[in-house]
Amino acid sequence: xxxxxxxxxxxxxxxxxxxxxxxxxxxxxxxxxxxxxxxxxxxxxxxxxxxxxxxxxxxxxxxxxxxxxxxxxxxxxxxxxxxxxxxxxxxxxxxxxxxxxxxxxxxxxxxxxxxxxxxxxxxxxxxxxxxxxxxxxxxxxxxxxxxxxxxxxxxxxxxxxxxxxxxxxxxxxxxxxxxxx
Numbered sequence: 001x002x003x004x005x006x007x008x009x010x011x012x013x014x015x016x017x018x019x020x021x022x023x024x025x026x027x028x029x030x031x032x033x034x035x036x037x038x039x040x041x042x043x044x045x046x047x048x049x050x051x052x053x054x055x056x057x058x059x060x061x062x063x064x065x066x067x068x069x070x071x072x073x074x075x076x077x078x079x080x081x082x083x084x085x086x087x088x089x090x091x092x093x094x095x096x097x098x099x100x101x102x103x104x105x106x107x108x109x110x111x112x113x114x115x116x117x118x119x120x121x122x123x124x125x126x127x128x129x130x131x132x133x134x135x136x137x138x139x140x141x142x143x144x145x146x147x148x149x150x151x152x153x154x155x156x157x158x159x160x161x162x163x164x165x166x167x168x169x170x171x172x173x174x175x176x177x178x179x180x181x
Contacts, residue, residue, distance in 0.1 A: 001109065007092060016116075017135055020072075020089020023112050025121030025128055027077040027087045031057050035074035035088055038063045041131065058125070065127035073125070083111055151175075 002010065032055040040046045045068075050061035055076050058065065074088025077095075084095035093112065122129060134140055150158040174181050 001105070015091050017091055017133060019116055020091055020093030021070075021128065022089070022118075022121060023093050023115045024073050024075075024087045024089035025125045026115040026118050027080040027083060028073060028075040028124075029078045030124050031055065032076040032078050033058050033061070033073060034076070034086070035072070036061050036063055036070055037072035037090065038068040038070050040068050058127075066130065069131040069133075070125075070128055073128075079124075080111075080115065083108065083115075 034052050034055050035050070036058060037049045038047070040048075048063070048068075049072075050063060052060055058070075058073075063070065072088065072090035074094075075086065077084045077087045084097050086096040088094045095108075134143070147158070
Protein backbone atom coordinates (compact mmCIF):
# COMPACT_ATOMS: atom_id res chain seq x y z
CA UNK A 1 0.00 0.00 0.00
CA UNK A 2 1.37 3.39 -0.94
CA UNK A 3 0.23 6.99 -0.87
CA UNK A 4 0.91 9.59 -3.55
CA UNK A 5 3.96 8.66 -5.59
CA UNK A 6 5.20 6.05 -3.10
CA UNK A 7 4.38 3.30 -5.59
CA UNK A 8 7.66 4.14 -7.34
CA UNK A 9 9.55 2.55 -4.45
CA UNK A 10 8.02 -0.88 -5.10
CA UNK A 11 10.05 -3.29 -7.22
CA UNK A 12 8.15 -4.62 -10.25
CA UNK A 13 8.95 -8.19 -9.18
CA UNK A 14 6.83 -7.66 -6.05
CA UNK A 15 3.71 -6.62 -7.95
CA UNK A 16 0.97 -9.19 -8.48
CA UNK A 17 -0.14 -8.91 -12.13
CA UNK A 18 -3.78 -7.85 -12.59
CA UNK A 19 -4.39 -7.49 -8.85
CA UNK A 20 -6.17 -4.16 -9.26
CA UNK A 21 -8.03 -5.26 -12.38
CA UNK A 22 -9.59 -8.25 -10.60
CA UNK A 23 -10.47 -6.32 -7.44
CA UNK A 24 -12.02 -3.48 -9.45
CA UNK A 25 -13.95 -5.94 -11.65
CA UNK A 26 -15.37 -7.57 -8.53
CA UNK A 27 -16.57 -4.17 -7.26
CA UNK A 28 -18.02 -2.52 -10.38
CA UNK A 29 -21.45 -3.30 -11.84
CA UNK A 30 -21.70 -3.87 -15.58
CA UNK A 31 -23.31 -0.45 -16.06
CA UNK A 32 -21.13 1.56 -13.64
CA UNK A 33 -17.89 1.77 -15.67
CA UNK A 34 -16.26 5.14 -16.16
CA UNK A 35 -12.81 4.15 -17.41
CA UNK A 36 -11.12 1.41 -19.42
CA UNK A 37 -7.68 1.03 -20.89
CA UNK A 38 -7.24 -1.33 -23.80
CA UNK A 39 -4.35 -2.52 -25.89
CA UNK A 40 -4.96 -3.63 -29.42
CA UNK A 41 -3.45 -6.95 -30.32
CA UNK A 42 -1.39 -7.02 -33.46
CA UNK A 43 0.72 -4.65 -35.45
CA UNK A 44 -0.86 -1.29 -36.10
CA UNK A 45 -3.69 -1.76 -33.60
CA UNK A 46 -4.70 1.04 -31.28
CA UNK A 47 -3.99 1.46 -27.61
CA UNK A 48 -6.68 3.50 -25.92
CA UNK A 49 -7.69 4.96 -22.59
CA UNK A 50 -11.39 5.73 -22.71
CA UNK A 51 -13.45 7.64 -20.14
CA UNK A 52 -17.15 8.28 -19.73
CA UNK A 53 -18.50 11.45 -18.10
CA UNK A 54 -21.24 9.37 -16.48
CA UNK A 55 -21.09 5.67 -15.56
CA UNK A 56 -22.18 3.28 -18.29
CA UNK A 57 -21.47 -0.08 -19.90
CA UNK A 58 -18.07 -1.08 -21.27
CA UNK A 59 -19.47 -0.95 -24.80
CA UNK A 60 -20.22 2.76 -24.35
CA UNK A 61 -16.45 3.28 -24.39
CA UNK A 62 -16.22 2.00 -27.97
CA UNK A 63 -13.88 -0.87 -27.09
CA UNK A 64 -13.87 -4.20 -28.88
CA UNK A 65 -13.54 -6.67 -26.03
CA UNK A 66 -13.13 -9.58 -28.43
CA UNK A 67 -10.21 -7.89 -30.20
CA UNK A 68 -8.57 -5.79 -27.49
CA UNK A 69 -6.88 -6.72 -24.23
CA UNK A 70 -8.66 -4.80 -21.47
CA UNK A 71 -5.81 -3.88 -19.11
CA UNK A 72 -7.58 -1.54 -16.69
CA UNK A 73 -11.11 -0.69 -15.64
CA UNK A 74 -12.56 1.85 -13.28
CA UNK A 75 -15.93 2.94 -12.03
CA UNK A 76 -18.33 3.18 -9.13
CA UNK A 77 -17.89 0.42 -6.54
CA UNK A 78 -21.59 -0.37 -6.26
CA UNK A 79 -21.16 -4.15 -6.06
CA UNK A 80 -19.09 -3.85 -2.86
CA UNK A 81 -20.72 -1.37 -0.51
CA UNK A 82 -18.40 0.12 2.07
CA UNK A 83 -15.12 -0.67 0.35
CA UNK A 84 -14.86 2.54 -1.64
CA UNK A 85 -16.90 5.05 -3.57
CA UNK A 86 -14.92 4.39 -6.75
CA UNK A 87 -12.16 2.01 -7.81
CA UNK A 88 -9.82 1.62 -10.75
CA UNK A 89 -7.30 -1.08 -11.29
CA UNK A 90 -4.74 -2.71 -13.53
CA UNK A 91 -1.77 -4.22 -11.71
CA UNK A 92 -2.26 -1.68 -8.95
CA UNK A 93 -5.55 -0.70 -7.38
CA UNK A 94 -6.72 2.81 -6.63
CA UNK A 95 -9.65 3.40 -4.33
CA UNK A 96 -11.55 6.58 -3.61
CA UNK A 97 -13.09 6.67 -0.14
CA UNK A 98 -15.18 9.27 1.61
CA UNK A 99 -13.86 8.86 5.14
CA UNK A 100 -10.30 7.57 5.31
CA UNK A 101 -8.84 6.40 8.60
CA UNK A 102 -5.62 4.43 9.13
CA UNK A 103 -7.42 2.29 11.69
CA UNK A 104 -9.63 0.94 8.86
CA UNK A 105 -6.73 -0.12 6.65
CA UNK A 106 -6.32 -3.70 7.87
CA UNK A 107 -9.92 -4.81 7.27
CA UNK A 108 -9.95 -2.98 3.90
CA UNK A 109 -6.79 -4.77 2.80
CA UNK A 110 -8.27 -8.11 3.88
CA UNK A 111 -11.40 -7.36 1.85
CA UNK A 112 -9.29 -6.42 -1.20
CA UNK A 113 -7.37 -9.69 -0.94
CA UNK A 114 -10.66 -11.59 -0.74
CA UNK A 115 -11.90 -9.76 -3.83
CA UNK A 116 -8.70 -10.58 -5.68
CA UNK A 117 -9.13 -14.27 -4.90
CA UNK A 118 -12.77 -14.28 -6.07
CA UNK A 119 -13.68 -15.07 -9.66
CA UNK A 120 -17.17 -13.53 -9.45
CA UNK A 121 -16.03 -10.86 -11.94
CA UNK A 122 -16.19 -13.50 -14.70
CA UNK A 123 -20.01 -13.40 -14.53
CA UNK A 124 -20.07 -9.64 -15.17
CA UNK A 125 -16.90 -9.13 -17.23
CA UNK A 126 -16.06 -12.48 -18.90
CA UNK A 127 -14.03 -10.69 -21.58
CA UNK A 128 -11.31 -9.91 -19.02
CA UNK A 129 -10.27 -13.55 -19.46
CA UNK A 130 -10.16 -13.46 -23.28
CA UNK A 131 -6.57 -12.21 -23.37
CA UNK A 132 -4.16 -12.64 -20.50
CA UNK A 133 -0.58 -11.56 -20.03
CA UNK A 134 1.78 -14.37 -19.11
CA UNK A 135 4.80 -13.41 -17.02
CA UNK A 136 6.32 -16.80 -16.17
CA UNK A 137 9.45 -16.93 -18.35
CA UNK A 138 9.77 -20.69 -18.10
CA UNK A 139 6.16 -21.18 -19.15
CA UNK A 140 6.58 -18.72 -22.04
CA UNK A 141 9.65 -20.65 -23.24
CA UNK A 142 7.72 -23.93 -22.99
CA UNK A 143 4.75 -22.47 -24.90
CA UNK A 144 7.09 -21.15 -27.61
CA UNK A 145 8.65 -24.58 -27.88
CA UNK A 146 5.22 -26.24 -28.10
CA UNK A 147 4.17 -23.92 -30.93
CA UNK A 148 7.38 -24.56 -32.87
CA UNK A 149 6.97 -28.32 -32.41
CA UNK A 150 3.31 -28.21 -33.52
CA UNK A 151 4.25 -26.20 -36.60
CA UNK A 152 7.03 -28.62 -37.52
CA UNK A 153 4.77 -31.65 -37.33
CA UNK A 154 1.97 -29.73 -39.12
CA UNK A 155 -0.48 -30.44 -36.34
CA UNK A 156 -4.03 -30.01 -37.77
CA UNK A 157 -5.27 -28.81 -34.35
CA UNK A 158 -3.06 -25.71 -34.52
CA UNK A 159 -4.23 -22.83 -36.64
CA UNK A 160 -2.65 -19.49 -37.37
CA UNK A 161 -4.18 -16.33 -38.65
CA UNK A 162 -2.48 -14.08 -41.10
CA UNK A 163 -0.55 -11.35 -39.29
CA UNK A 164 -1.93 -8.67 -41.63
CA UNK A 165 -5.06 -8.38 -43.68
CA UNK A 166 -4.31 -8.88 -47.34
CA UNK A 167 -6.29 -10.00 -50.34
CA UNK A 168 -3.43 -11.97 -51.86
CA UNK A 169 -3.28 -15.74 -51.78
CA UNK A 170 0.35 -16.31 -50.68
CA UNK A 171 2.20 -19.60 -51.01
CA UNK A 172 3.97 -18.96 -47.73
CA UNK A 173 4.77 -16.41 -45.08
CA UNK A 174 7.10 -16.41 -42.10
CA UNK A 175 6.25 -15.99 -38.44
CA UNK A 176 8.99 -14.55 -36.28
CA UNK A 177 9.27 -13.71 -32.61
CA UNK A 178 12.22 -11.87 -31.13
CA UNK A 179 14.27 -12.36 -34.25
CA UNK A 180 13.68 -16.13 -34.54
CA UNK A 181 11.69 -17.52 -37.46
